[in-house]
Every structure is written in C-alpha cells, then in structure tokens.
Amino acid sequence: MRILIVGGGMGGTILANNLARRLKGELKANKAQITMLSASDKHMYQPGLLYVALGRMAPDELYRDQASLLEPGIQFHADPVEEFHLDKNHVKTKSGKTFNYDLIAIATGSRAVPEEIPGLAENSINVYTEEAALKFFKTINEFKGGRIVIATGVPHKCPMIPPEVTFTLYDFFKDRGMLDKVSFHYCYPIGRLHSLEPVSKWMQGEFNARGITTETLFNMKEVDGAKKVVRSEEGSEVKFDLLVAVPAHKGMQVVEKNNLGKGGWIPVDRNRLTIEGHKNAFALGDTTNIPISKAGSTAHFEAEALAENLASIVKIGTPVRDYDGKVFCFIEAGKDRATYAMFNYNNPPDPKPPTKSIHWFKMAYNQLYWASARGLL
C-alpha cells in the first residue's frame, strides 16, 4: 500500500510519524510505503512567529531540517506538488516527477493574504511570516507612540492571535514605560471580541482594566495609508498611527489551481477527513473546509485520528475512528500569564483565568513542539 503525504507542516509531519510507527512491521516487510512531498526541506514552528515579532525569539530558533523530524522509513522529497490527479491516483511535482499512490493525505496549509484588502499590506504589520514578524518587531521597536489599531480578517489562522497580539503588545509598551504614549483600539469581525463567547467575556474584563477600546462588526474593506484610516465593509472608519493586522487567509494556490476547493479549502467529511468524491483521498489541518479553528492543534489532533485510520485501512481494510473536532489553544494574556481553550464538536470551551504556570507551560511547549512533530507527544 503506497501512502502519499503532501505537505510537511505540523499536520503532515505528525501524520507521517504516527503512521510510520503504527506500520513499522509493514514498512519493514515492504507491504507499505510512506512518502512525503513538501515545498521546503525546512520545518517552521509557526506559533513562534509571535515571539519573533516581539523580539523574544530569534528567527533561526523556529526551524529544523524536515528530514531530521521524520521516522526512519519515510521517504522524504522537498519537491512541491503542482498537479493533483485524484481520479488517476497520482500527483506531479515541480521537478517533473510522478508519484503514484493508493492513499493520499493533503496537508498543504494556508497563507495570509493581506494583499487582498487594498492598502493593507503596505500600511500594516502582521506576524504570519518570518519576514512579516521581523518587520513587526522593527516597527514596534521604533514606534514613538500613538493609536494602535488591531484589525482582524476572515478567515484567519490561529483564532487566539487577535487577543494574544493585543495583550502582548500592551505589555511590550508597558515594559518600555510608554503606556502614556500609546492607546489600543481592537476591531473584530463579529458582534463580540472573540468567536468563542467565554473568551470574549474574559477579554472584555481584561480590556476594561487596560483601557483598550473596541469596535465589533468591523470587517476591513480598505486602508488609506495617506490619511491613516482603515475603513470597514460596515461603513465605519478608524484612524490609526500603527495598524496591526490579522489578515484573512486562503488555502494554498496549488489547491485552487487544481480545482480541489474554492479559496484553497478542500471539502472533506468533518469526522473521517475524506475528500468529497474520493474514498482514498484525505485532507487535514488548515487545508480543509471544516468550520473549525485553523490552528496547529487542529492539525495535530486530526493527524492522530487520520494516522489511526490510514493504518487500519492498511491492516484491516477499513477506518476505525472519527475525528471529534478536538482543538486546544493556548492564549497568551500578556508577557507572563496565559490560559487556554479546549473544545470539540460537542463540548464548548470553558477558559479559566490566566496564570503564570500556564504561560510557562506554553514556553515549554515552544520547545516540546519538536517532540510533538515527531509524533512523540
């Protein structure tokens, strides 16, 4: 059985490693084969970008060689897929090679698209690429004061970034003794401060204590860099001295180019992760159109369920379990306190007040991640 995993991010890597351990005997006996195709030979710890943006992590701390993270027996190629032929069970890569498969899992992720809002890319900062995170730090490092506006697009990767970037920026300027020179205004697309109602209620109290003002039902339409205003689809206008964006995201271009899903999101069954119309094709992580958080933890828990199912297909010919919608997100509530939200399809989150110990666990997880990617945690 030839299993092809496309994408070497968190979802693809955990899937490959988990699967390789489950199929150790089959790999050794040449009854199964796991191949990973990725766009890069490096693996980035994306949640670390927030800390790079705040000057608390160096960019090189975010990377490991992808091959070093993979279990022996996984065939790895840094050769991105350009053509998916799901009806013919093969893909074609940038180097011109064809890879045939019996089972395929697509985990190509998502990308921020600030360029889709006129004026946004040129007049804002964000934390979604290494280049953007470095620009973010240089900008806040030189900022002399004024009105900081945080505005969020839809959909976006990591739903905790809007509160996290607000709280950590607040502490950044607090530590510099600049709170008398800056003000914060938080804009959010729906009628409360966060998509999770309990998180929204908690944020309101924290914002009140810090004097952070808010505007809800605010979806960015355009940014006028000359006048330093951001306008919303809802007809309002907000002035800023520094615009911090959580830009809208799309799936990867290769998904759209191959007509696998509008916006780059592949339609899948929310429990089995099967791509619509293809029994032997699956997608996970940000790549899917499932209406849940686009976050590393989503990819992680989906990968665990999918690994068990793919291994079962190899061993007994059928999948054995459902992905239950599990998501776990840390929420940094400043430079030294954090909380978390955990939920699934049936159980809403119930976040607790932030503590220093959860913050330090998050700091530890920034290193433990590499064990997670190897499928050990």
Added chain:
Amino acid sequence: MAEKKTIDARGTYCPGPLMELIAGMKMASVGDELEVLSTDEGSAKDIPEWINKVGHQVVSTTEANGTWHVVVRKMK
C-alpha cells in the same frame, strides 16, 4: 447564474457560524444565496444583525429540530 450554497456550522464553536458566513460571502457572487446551519440559537440574531448592517439581505430564518437555518443573499 446565482448559486445556493450551504454552510454547515452545526456543533462548531470557533470560528463559529457568523465568521463562516463572512468567509463564505467573500467567495460568493452577487445574487448568490447562502444557507447557514447552526445549532447556536444566537445565530438567529447575530447573523441578521451583520447582514443588515453590511447591506446584504436576510431571506429567511427558521428552526427545526434544534438547527437554525438562516438563508441570506449577497447584494453587493
């Protein structure tokens, strides 16, 4: 030609039905109808609130067996 699309946000908490609709609206064409399925009663209020504020149209809001069906039309 206008299309009708369903956004099944039942049993999901984050990003939630309204956020899914906002994302869906971006990919829709003027005249398209989008039906949001939600198990959150709040959707019956917050989806029309946003739709009216931004200038789209609420076609219908109904409830059956614990699921809210909110149908909207993209107007601009």
